[in-house]
Amino acid sequence: MTVAIATSGLVKTFGATRALDGLDLTVHAGEVHGFLGPNGAGKSTTIRILLGFIRADSGSVTVLGGDPWRDAVALHTRMAYVPGDVELWPNLTGGEIIDLLGRLRGGLNRKRRDELIERFNLDPSKKGRTYSKGNRQKVAIVAALASDAELLLLDEPTSGLDPLMEVVFQDVIREAKEAGRTVLLSSHILAQVEKLADRVSIIRKGRIVESGTLTEMRYLTRTSVEADTAAPVTGLDRLPGVHDAEVDGTRVRFSVDGAHLDGAIKHLSGFGIRALTCHPPTLEELMLRYYGDELTAETSGRPREGVRG
């Protein structure tokens, strides 16, 4: 599998702020790669380096086999970019802006352009200044997807889109993937990334703290189990990998590390399972694992050992 984006040890500082602190990111060709992190973690800074807008202080970066700083123009003809906060020229229409960006990139697919405008329900004859936030995003999304770019860099692309348009966006990204394009999708909408991404990298304070497929990452965390048993469950505390067990008569609720799920269920079946729900960890839980201590530190004013238990 070829690599579309590879960075290693990227460092970027702005004055006293260390925006990127040794970032290692790998995106394989043909995958949709979720890039998750809270505001200010360094997602946009990373994307701006990948576009050659800014230069890393140290570390190496390769995009589509080239150096994004040195080969910016050549690479840009193979990439498309959607910023998170799209600014349009007030006196150009949406249609003009789509054509402008497409042709400056080296041409756009007329048929796909019209089809996307139709699907996103965008009025291309309105002037830039009259679009709402969501419609400005649509202009940039259509401009990016109407091109034949191999690599799409999407920086929180759907902020301001309504749920219906969010669905259209997901369809369009899936089609892009089927067409063999690579997508780096930065987001903090977890449901979106969960639905679209083949692999996910979680960025925190300028570093990638976790990277892999969702399956791999879920393995690292726990499954939530709720059960109703014939007899009250005992002895859960002694099982390895079981956390936060609560027994209320015949109802039991606990979470268990992926590696110990089998043992825990075997233990439960000894008490006669009448009803059982297991659900895999959501991305919210994955995120909380990496940011949970920050959140609780912010709310309680002191750091805590997180949910690791």
Added chain:
Amino acid sequence: MTATATPAIGRTARPAAGGALAGTGLLLRFALRRDRVRIPVWLAALVLGTVWPVTAFREVYPTEAARQAAAATMNSPAGLAFSGPAHYLSDYHYGSMVSHQVLGFLAIFVGIMSVLLVIRHTRAEEEAGRAELIRAGVVGRHAPLAAALILATAVNLALGLLLTVAVGSTGLEGVTWEGSLLYGAANTAAGITFAGVAAVTAQLTEHSRGASGMGLTVVGAAYLVRAAGDSADSGLSWASPIGWIQQTFAYLDDRWWPLLLNLSTAAVLTAIGFRLSLRRDLGAGMRAARRGRPAASPMLTTPLGFALRLHRGMLIGFAAGMVALGASYGTFLGDIEEMFRDVELLRNAMAQLGGATVTDLYVTMVMTILAIVAAIHVVLTTLRPRSEETSGRAASVLATGLSRTGWLGSHLAVAVVGGPVLTVLSGLAFAAAGAPVAEDGGLLGKLLAASAAYTPALWVTAGFAVALVGWLPRATALAWVLVAYAGVIGYFGMILDIPDWLTNLSPFSHIPRLPVDEFRWAPLLILTAIAAGLIAAGLYGFRRRDLDSK
């Protein structure tokens, strides 16, 4: 129970009653905080703009005879168009001179300040979307406009007071304290009138540039109407707010009542502004925005075509304005010989220049002014990429196959070609308007050469601005220093004795002033080389620095 219920009703009832103006005081303090630098700078500039010419009068016209000679030369259609009503000339002491020559001209800038101030705190806030945040709080519908108008009134009152003290304390002959009080009040009244104009234009269009443009057009029209009225000595001056304040004849007759016209007009305009604001939604204008083409023309999607499209409106505006300016200077060409025949200063200057005619000298003066106006366009155009960058729009374009050099270069091309074209256009307009009255057939050729000669200076201006964009992007405002400096040197260099090394700092000083000077290639080639160096440095710097984000 009733005892607790009553205040509750009172609490809910009160905002409904006085609600439209709720929060005005808070917004006013907020506006003062935001403008704590801007307002003092404006006031200082306007006071200096009065004090400087007033002190110059003493030097240029030291004697009664000199002042009477000045009155005689002023008494021509051209002289009166540039100053004020002829009645001032009946007793031309320093006081009359201040009121006659400075008041009307200064009122333009007082008007500009007032219009920009009101639009900045009303329509510009709405356009940026910040007004929504404010209005979502406990802030009444009329509060932002009311706060902006109170601010503009207070600033104009402060200006009037400062002018009264500044001019009154010069103690020149004919400068009385009562006259100074009226002189200050006249400026205040003009400012308040134009603030009222802005209160209306702010309602009409969705974008602040349009609202400011309309307001500034009214200011310019007010000056032109009074110029036409005064030069023909017709009643037309009474149709202009600037005409009204000149009709006070401060220092001469000291009549206050014309200011009532200003104040009542301001009151009516303010009422209209508030009324119009009730008939529109927040953020909307009075007329719906027009639709445009759903697809781009092939022209737009080339880098240069795109840059041209962004600069088109301003380019057309400048072309129209500069052609009008050149033509209006040209129409006075017939009067010029006569007007300046007796001015000793100019006669000396001409003698130094080896027998140039007054017409030729006038051509060089006008061309300097026109070239500097073109330089304003050059700086505005060259700095546009920077505002594209900081607004985040540049990122979309630079993420495509367009290189940084190609992008910045296409904007630069508009400046490098546009500035000289504008200068030549205004020069030709001058010649076209002046040729019939001056009976000089060679005028067109003279002006073509005189205006085209400024090209290298405009290129240096563009080069300086683009070098700042490339290397000191946060200090691009410094580009204006060059234009302002060239303007001061160009304007006062004709009157005052400025040391050579100061004069030589301005690129415009090195341009041979045709047709008075002899044409020389050397300075033009050197300036072109400097411009090329600056442009290359700017493009190189822009290629190697980080782009700023929003």
